[in-house]
């Protein structure tokens with residue numbers, strides 16, 4: 001079985017969207033493998049925030065982690081979080097996934113956010129690796 005521990009091991013991982021379906025399961029797996037974990041999630045109301053809080057409780061049962069309720073489009077907050085947590089790897093799962101959003105891009109992105117710039121600046125600043133989901 002593939003284990004993250006088999007890789008040249010990042011000690012500190014940030015998961016954006018870590019309160020969501022995939023992110024929270026990933027977060028549980030990372031904690032079980034002894035990773036120092038930071039989660040950034042806005043707990044948006046695209047679907048029930050209480051479901052996301054319950055996901056976070058399940059993550060907490062696996063171990064301690066740092067949680068920041070922030071919108072990843074808040075560039076200055078993200079800079080501060082990167083500076084404070086210094087992740088080796090970022091796994092970027094924050095999204096409003098689904099067909100509805102795909103049809104209306106105004107729901108997904110603020111007009112003045114340049115995703116590529118955010119990713120490349122944060123990568124340069126603090127992180128050795130940056131993984132995107134589809």
Ligand SMILES: NC(=O)c1ccc[n+]([C@@H]2O[C@H](COP(=O)([O-])OP(=O)(O)OC[C@H]3O[C@@H](n4cnc5c(N)ncnc54)[C@H](O)[C@@H]3O)[C@@H](O)[C@H]2O)c1
Pocket residue numbers: 016017018019020021022023040041042043044052070071072073093094095096097098133134
């Ligand atoms: N669920 C699947 O079957 C599936 C399959 C393939 C790919 N994916 C991709 O994986 C990613 C995560 O999917 P999921 O099913 O876990 O979705 P999800 O909606 O359960 O989780 C996404 C999380 O991102 C957070 N979020 C949204 N916008 C944010 C923002 N601006 N700042 C901070 N947090 C924000 C939400 O609060 C939520 O907790 C998406 O990119 C999705 O397209 C999902």
